[in-house]
Amino acid sequence: MTRSEKDDNLSDQWTAKVRTLVVEKLPPEKLLPDTQPAYLTSWAYTFGILTISALSVVIISGTVLALSGPSWWHVSSIGRFVNSLHLWSVELFFFFMVIHLWTKFFMAAWRGGRTLTWMTGVIAFLASIGAAFTGYVSQLNFDSQWISTQAKDGLNSTGVGAYFNPLNFGQMLAFHIAILPATVVIIVVLHILMVRVKGIVPPLPKKRNEILDVANEYSGDKK
Amino acid sequence: MVNLNGNSKVLHYGWFLITYSNLMVIVLMFLVFIIAIALPSPTRKHKIIEPNKEVAKDGQVISDTSAGGDDL
Structure with a gap:
């Protein structure tokens, strides 16, 4: 079998097809770029990475709390510290x-074809609210009892009780x-990969008429 | 500084009801948002690459897609 015949046979395999597709959509230089467009030099573009940083602390502190059991933080000073770390990193996560x-x-x-990037962000946001809510009612204190009884009435009225x-x-x-944490992490990873595939969105033009041109072009109302 | 174990104080005006701590967080988010847009980034002083332009080592523009509508 010649080299080209072997390559042809390999290309029929689903693994080769997936690999080709992945490398085509997301080559290494796009996955881990060493240069970025000039418009990224703005504070407005820093909140995505700040959110991911806060999420990392949430996941690490949450893992420690989960491994130590749901009542550990009530009876241990280190537990209270880790619980506080978990709470404040969640506050920062939502803030950013x-x-x-x-x-x-x-x-x-x-x-620019970034609908999936936007939608994965929306789903990550909604899943995060669910994760935060279930965290509130898992505290095993009076606060969680109050929140869960109030939420129970609201949720039962929708029929999901x-x-x-x-x-x-x-x-x-x-x-x-x-x-929910698994959902959030998976969606966030997809969100980041979509950002890498499509690139970081450029800012809108500064002039009002140029913004209107963009809006018209996006809505299909081209001149 | 702030007693987080006490009862929360609320701002209640007609249908509008919010704790002062939540209101403070929202106001702070607005402030950070506005500052982030208004404040110039310190990385501006570094050499920057024009968007949508591929530049050769001698500085000559190889390709420029900035006029295209692909990103819009």
Whole structure:
């Protein structure tokens, strides 16, 4: 078998097809670039990485808390410290994520075929709210009891109470330490990969009439 | 400085109801957002590469797609 015949046979395999597709869509120089466009030199472009940094601390502190059990932080000074670290990193995570959302919303970041990038961001945001909520009701204190009884009434009115019950501590803990964090992390990874594939969105033009041109072009109302 | 274990104080005006701590966080987010847009980045002083332009070592522009509508 000649080299080219061998290559032809290999290209029929699904692994070779997936590899070709991945490298085509996301070559190494795009996955880990060493240069970026000039418009990135703005504070407005820093909130995505700040959100990811806060998420890293959330995941690390949450892993320590999960491995030590849900009541550990009540009875140990180190536990209280790790719990505080978890709480404040979540506060920063949402703080930076909301500003990231504002900056991207006001520059219409879904332009240039970036719809999937935008949508993965939306899903990550919604999944994060769910993760934060199930975290609140997993605290095993009066606060969590109050929040879960209030949320139970609201959720039962929508009909999801049979599948998502805030008074069921085990279910809430499973959602908080397994299902929702995994969802958030997977979606965030997809979000970052989409940013790499499509590139970071350029800012809108400074002049009003140029912005209108962009808006018209995007809505299909081309001159 | 701030007692986080006490009862939260709320701002209540008609239908509008929010704790002062939440209101403070939202105001702070607005401030950081505005500052981030207004404040020039210190990395501006570095040599920057024009977007959508591929430049050769001698400085000559090889390709320029900035006029294209691909990104819009």
